[in-house]
Amino acid sequence: MKRLALLLCLLGAPLSAQIAGNDIAAACDHIKEADVRAGYCIGYIAGAWEGMKRGTAQVVMLSDPGKTAAEVDASTNALLGICMPVEVEHSQIVDVFLKYLDDTPSQRHFPARSLLHSALLDAFPCRK
DSSP states (O other): OHHHHHHHHHHHOOOTTOOBHHHHHHHHTTTTSSOHHHHHHHHHHHHHHHHHHHHHHHHHHHHOTTOOHHHHHHHHHHHHTBOOOTTOOHHHHHHHHHHHHHHOGGGTTSBHHHHHHHHHHHHSBOOO
8 A cells, every 4th residue: 555655646746747758759769869859868767767766765764764775775666666677777777668668659648757667667577
């Protein structure tokens, strides 16, 4: 139940100007060019992922201040449902997200942060 409440807070909070998957897909069309849109594409994806991790970790740390860094990381992964190996680089996260957008064009109108979560959940699910 805690996991569901946290995910709803992180992924479902309305913003006045949400960035949709279509917006990121359009910017990422220029990823091979020396173009500001390529920087926006990579920066958004990396920043959104780091923000999800940091926001979730903050909730974990506030709920149990005595946890070690490793325990916070494990709890964060469990809450997000994403267990990404530490060796994964931001470029791989970008690749995973862009493939997800290509594979699910009917979903691109949804908020990009929700689509990113879905992409990473599919690519790096936690084993039970």
